Structures are given as C-alpha cells and as structure tokens.
Amino acid sequence: SQEAESAFSTFQLLPIARAWPQELHTKAWEIAKALSQRKAYDAHYLALAEIEGCELWTADRRLYNAVGGRMTWLKLVGEP
Numbered sequence: 001s002q003e004a005e006s007a008f009s010t011f012q013l014l015p016i017a018r019a020w021p022q023e024l025h026t027k028a029w030e031i032a033k034a035l036s037q038r039k040a041y042d043a044h045y046l047a048l049a050e051i052e053g054c055e056l057w058t059a060d061r062r063l064y065n066a067v068g069g070r071m072t073w074l075k076l077v078g079e080p
Contacts, residue, residue, distance in 0.1 A: 021051050035066050049073060 008029055025040075027047035032040040042063050049056035050071070058064060059077040067074050 021048070024048060024051065027051060034070075037066070046071060046074065 008025075012025065024044065024047055027050060028040050028043040031037075031046050031050075032043035035043070037043055042060070045056055045058075046067070050073070055073045055075050056071075057075045057077055061076065064074060064076045
C-alpha cells in the first residue's frame with residue numbers, strides 16, 4: 001500500500017547506525033512485496049540468505065510454499 005511504502009521510505013531516512021548489510025531492509029521489502037506477504041519478518045531471513053549467498057533451512061512449510069521454488073536456496077527441513 002502507499003502508506004506502507006511511505007513508512008518504509010521514512011524509516012530508511014532515519015539516522016540510525018545499522019549493524020547489518022545496508023541493502024537488507026530494501027531487499028526484504030522487495031521480497032515481501034513479490035511474495036504478497038503482509039509482514040516483512042520472514043522476508044528478512046530470505047533477504048539475508050540471498051545477500052550472503054547461502055542456503056536458508058526452514059521448518060515453516062507456509063513460507064516454503066509461498067516461495068514456490070523461486071528461491072532454490074530455500075530448503076525445507078525434512079525434505080531431500
């Protein structure tokens with residue numbers, strides 16, 4: 001929504017020292033929108049794994065199904 005876009009833009013402008021990759025929130029926001037997620041919580045895990053170039057293992061079948069194979073590095077615990 002426009003309100004969420006505005007709030008995110010405002011957050012990015014805050015003078016806060018960050019201890020995470022600079023692009024983390026932007027990447028998480030993009031992923032959340034692409035997956036039609038109302039919350040960016042899971043998207044942050046996905047974004048960090050993508051930025052770091054590593055696999056992300058999850059037991060969250062809902063998240064795994066939402067990604068739908070678009071992120072081949074997302075693995076479901078208990079699946080081959």
